[in-house]
Amino acid sequence: MKNRYDVVVVGAGPGGSITAKVAAKGGLDVLLVEKRQEIGSPVRCAEGVSKKGLKKFLPQIKKEWISSEANGARIYSPDGTKVEMAEEMAGSEVGYVLERKIFDRDLAIMSADEGADVYAKTTVTDLVIKDGFVKGVKGRHLGKSFEVECNLVIGADGTESKIGRMAGIDTTLKPVDIESGAEYLMTGIDVDDFCDFYLGNDVAPGGYAWIFPKGDKRANVGLAVLGKHLLKKTVKRPIDYLNKFVKEHYKDGKVASVILGGVPVSRPVKTIGNGIMLVGDAARFTDPITGGGILKAMESGTMAGETAVDAIEAEDFSENTLKKYENKWRPTIGRKNERNYLIKEFFITLSDDELNGLARSVNEVKITEMSVTGLVATLIEKNPETLKNLSKMLFKYL
Amino acid sequence: MINVDRYKCGYCGTCVSVCPEAAIDLLETFININDSMCKACNICVKICPIGALEVPIDEE
C-alpha cells in the first residue's frame, strides 16, 4: 500500500468496486479497501437483478455470476390471491439470480485489472480531516494501523454507512426507513423459473417474503420486516417470521446458509461534502419498494467514479465541484427513488383486506410490464377510486 | 448497557445503521457497542433480525 492516492474507495461491494474501476480507468491512482477477509462473503442479499439493468454496466456477463434465470414473478396477497407478471416476449428471461460471492469478488478484481490497488481485511476506522476537507483515511490492515493521504474518499460502505457519519453526514436510518431481513439458502425444495413474493401482516409486516430460484432445487427464501413494526411488542423477529414461513411452505427443505441484513428503504441522504462522496447503500439509494440495491450501487458508483476523474483534473475537491455527482443522480436514481418512496409510504399503511382487494382487482389481468411502475399503473387503472390519492401523488411520475 | 449474544449475532450491521449515536461498530465478525456513547434508546435491540442484542433484564 502506498501512502498517497488520488482516491480511496471504502468498501468493495458492487458500488465501491465499480467506482474504483471507473476512476482507475480514467487514469486515477485508486485504493479500494474492504474490511472483510473475503470480498462478497458473507452474502447479505437475495441476489435478484434485472437482466437488462445488469448488462448496462457489464456487457459481458460471465456464467459463473449467474445461478439461475427468472422468467417472471408471482405475487401472493395475504389470502393467497395470485398476481402474475411475465414479460410479453416468450423466452426472454427478465432476471438473473446471481452468485454474489463470485460476482462481488470479480467486480473488485475488474477494478484491480484497471489499475486500482485492492486490499481485503482492511478496515477504515477514521477519516483525516484538515481545514474542513477530507484528506485521507486511517485504518487497520491485517490488524496493523495505517494512514493514507488522498484528495477524495468514496464511502461505499453499505448499510452501515459510517464513513458518511465520520464526515458529518447523518446517515442514520429511522425505523420507518429500514427493513430488517432474514433469509435461508434452501435446498431440496420445488421451485420453477419464477420469483415468488408473499405479502401480509402475518407473513412479513410492512415488508414481504421472497423465493428466488437458484437452480437445482435451491432457492433464496427470505423476508424482511419494516423496522417501524419491529418496535411493537406484538411483532416477532424477522427470523421467527422466516421459520414460520418455511414451516408452512418448505417443510422438508434443508437450510444451507443463513443470511441476515438490513435494507434501507429511505430517501437518499446528502451524498457529498468537501473531499467525500457516498455511493450505493451508504447513500441510501436502495429501491424503497423492492429493496433492490445492486444496480443502484453500480449506477451511482459509475457516476461517482466519473465525477472523481473530473475533480482530480480540475484539482478541486470542494463540495461545490462534487455537485456534479448530485446533478447526475438526482434526475435518474433520485427521481425513481422518490416515486417508489411515495409508493412505499402508501403500501405500508394497507391492511391485509385492502391488499387482498387490490390483488383481486388485477388477478385476471396479464401484467406484461415487469416493473413496479407496470404493476402500480395497472392497479391504479383498475382501482381509480381506492387509489385516487396514490395516483394524485404519483401523477408526476407515471 | 446492551449485551450482544455473540453466538447468535450474524454480524450483518443492521444495528449499526439505525444507531442515532453512531455508538455501534461492526468489526468484521463481531459487533462492538461503545457504552459511553450509547443512550440506551434500544432501537438496535428491536431492529436485529435474529434477536442477538439484549437489554439486561434488571435494566428493562
Ligand SMILES: Cc1cc2nc3c(=O)[nH]c(=O)nc-3n(C[C@H](O)[C@H](O)[C@H](O)COP(=O)(O)OP(=O)(O)OC[C@H]3O[C@@H](n4cnc5c(N)ncnc54)[C@H](O)[C@@H]3O)c2cc1C
Ligand atoms: C436480505 C437482503 C436481500 C437483498 N436482496 C436484494 C436483491 O435481491 N436484489 C438487489 O438488487 N439488492 C438486494 N439487496 C440489497 C443489496 O444487497 C445492496 O443494495 C447492495 O449490496 C449494495 O451494494 P453496496 O456496494 O452499496 O454495498 P455492500 O454490498 O453492502 O458493500 C459494502 C461493503 O463495504 C464494506 N465496509 C463497510 N464498512 C467498511 C469500512 N469501514 N472499511 C472497509 N470496508 C467497509 C462491507 O464489508 C461491505 O463489503 C438485499 C439486501 C438484503 C440485506
